[in-house]
Amino acid sequence: MTKVLFIQDILFEFIGPMQISALLKKNGHECDLLILSEETNVIDKIKKINPDIIAFSVMTGSHNELADFAKKIKKEIKVITIFGGPHATFYTDLINEEGVDIICIGEGEYAMLELCNNINKDITKIKNLWVKKNNKIIKNEIEPLIENLDELPFPDRDIYYKRYKYLKLLPTKKFMTGRGCPYNCSFCFNHELKKIYSNKGRYVRKRKIEKVIEEILILKKQWDMKIVRFSDDTFTLYKEWLLEFLDVYKKKVRLPFTCLARANEIDEEIAKKLKETGCINIFFGLESGNNRIRNDVLRKNLSEKDIINAARLLHKYNIKFGTYNMLGNPTESIEDAFDTIKLNTIIKTDFPFSTILQPYPGTDISKFSVEKNLLPEDYCVNDLTLMNKRSQIKLKNKKEIVNLHRFFFYGVKFPFLLPLIKILIKFPENKIYYLIFQAGVAWTKKSSFGLGFIDMIKLAWKLKSKL
Numbered sequence: 267m268t269k270v271l272f273i274q275d276i277l278f279e280f281i282g283p284m285q286i287s288a289l290l291k292k293n294g295h296e297c298d299l300l301i302l303s304e305e306t307n308v309i310d311k312i313k314k315i316n317p318d319i320i321a322f323s324v325m326t327g328s329h330n331e332l333a334d335f336a337k338k339i340k341k342e343i344k345v346i347t348i349f350g351g352p353h354a355t356f357y358t359d360l361i362n363e364e365g366v367d368i369i370c371i372g373e374g375e376y377a378m379l380e381l382c383n384n385i386n387k388d389i390t391k392i393k394n395l396w397v398k399k400n401n402k403i404i405k406n407e408i409e410p411l412i413e414n415l416d417e418l419p420f421p422d423r424d425i426y427y428k429r430y431k432y433l434k435l436l437p438t439k440k441f442m443t444g445r446g447c448p449y450n451c452s453f454c455f456n457h458e459l460k461k462i463y464s465n466k467g468r469y470v471r472k473r474k475i476e477k478v479i480e481e482i483l484i485l486k487k488q489w490d491m492k493i494v495r496f497s498d499d500t501f502t503l504y505k506e507w508l509l510e511f512l513d514v515y516k517k518k519v520r521l522p523f524t525c526l527a528r529a530n531e532i533d534e535e536i537a538k539k540l541k542e543t544g545c546i547n548i549f550f551g552l553e554s555g556n557n558r559i560r561n562d563v564l565r566k567n568l569s570e571k572d573i574i575n576a577a578r579l580l581h582k583y584n585i586k587f588g589t590y591n592m593l594g595n596p597t598e599s600i601e602d603a604f605d606t607i608k609l610n611t612i613i614k615t616d617f618p619f620s621t622i623l624q625p626y627p628g629t630d631i632s633k634f635s636v637e638k639n640l641l642p643e644d645y646c647v648n649d650l651t652l653m654n655k656r657s658q659i660k661l662k663n664k665k666e667i668v669n670l671h672r673f674f675f676y677g678v679k680f681p682f683l684l685p686l687i688k689i690l691i692k693f694p695e696n697k698i699y700y701l702i703f704q705a706g707v708a709w710t711k712k713s714s715f716g717l718g719f720i721d722m723i724k725l726a727w728k729l730k731s732k733l
């Protein structure tokens with residue numbers, strides 16, 4: 267039996283550790299999880315748990331902090347450290363960090379299982395793993411994608427809920443009905459992941475309807491779940507699967523739900539069915555209200571007509587919707603950025619979310635920006651920040667665009683404020699604008715995730731350092 271401790275830095279439920287933990291426990295191993303932002307005396311706690319392996323779930327932006335933490339831990343106890351998730355997959359230089367023994371590329375379930383099964387044997391030949399040994403790095407090839415996702419056990423939610431009551435008591439629980447996205451947006455990791463997995467199996471996979479329903483019903487019975495959240499990149503991707511799924515969901519689950527979609531996939535039949543089966547909120551990426559930015563630069567492959575049509579149908583069937591928007595896109599002018607507010611106003615978005623584009627090195631948007639001299643040639647992953655703080659891209663009206671991001675929510679929800687916003691964005695960037703932005707995020711999350719007032723305050727406090 268191998269003892270694995272998962273470590274992450276923020277209070278958030280990730281499906282990855284839950285899925286791996288379920289598979290490891292099923293095979294006789296022991297798993298635990300610590301969230302650094304929630305812990306005091308964390309080194310003592312780790313010593314008490316005494317794991318054989320510490321598995322880090324890393325988000326780009328906090329990778330340096332976690333690598334430093336791993337180094338610190340390795341000085342205190344004898345343990346193997348492994349880093350996984352999208353960051354380790356795309357930024358393999360991470361293996362050179364002193365505190366990192368192994369990185370996992372791509373899907374981690376079976377690689378972690380093999381690692382745990384062979385902890386006292388040779389661990390240098392496990393597929394998907396890059397392993398450091400005697401100052402050398404052994405790079406193993408990547409295994410094909412898991413063809414049948416239903417062969418995996420249901421995610422182990424207990425790994426979060428046994429320690430973190432806040433997560434346990436959240437009324438909304440997340441589910442995945444599949445993996446992969448067929449689109450190729452230039453700012454998203456999917457097009458790069460497809461290259462890593464070329465000739466390694468079907469990239470987009472869906473689970474069996476009855477298995478998803480079974481998982482939801484177990485959670486409905488076990489925890490006080492009030493709302494189901496489908497976290498697939500695009501829940502509405504396969505119309506036939508979706509309509510059949512919603513029929514079964516309506517009969518057996520009967521809980522309100524939210525999901526992510528693409529505006530071009532929402533037609534009358536889907537909107538009607540979503541409403542009938544209990545869909546309360548839907549979220550889709552609008553990204554930019556400017557057609558050139560949205561389709562030529564961001565490669566969203568989404569027309570304004572599709573966006574307006576989706577919004578019309580969602581209003582018709584009384585389904586509230588949120589949009590994801592990005593400001594600070596390469597070659598974006600302040601007028602282009604205002605187009606994004608304008609389109610959201612036209613479609614009357616209920617929950618407008620906005621971020622400042624973070625061009626992840628290796629993605630096509632980052633390559634495009636370097637080619638256009640909008641990013642330095644030596645631009646690297648350490649230049650990224652967590653989501654919303656600033657933009658690295660050279661922009662003509664950068665100050666105004668960053669400030670507009672702070673007022674984005676207010677511009678969409680209260681368009682009569684736009685003349686005032688146009689004046690305010692001319693002032694230097696400042697902390698007050700940032701606080702105003704955070705208040706908008708807290709309101710949007712509270713309203714769209716069904717949080718109570720106390721939860722909203724807690725969330726705002728937790729977001730304070732991470733946005």
Ligand code: SF4
Pocket residue numbers: 447448449450451454455456457499500528551
């Ligand atoms: S549709 Fe969404 S998940 Fe798919 S590639 Fe575009 S941004 Fe990524």
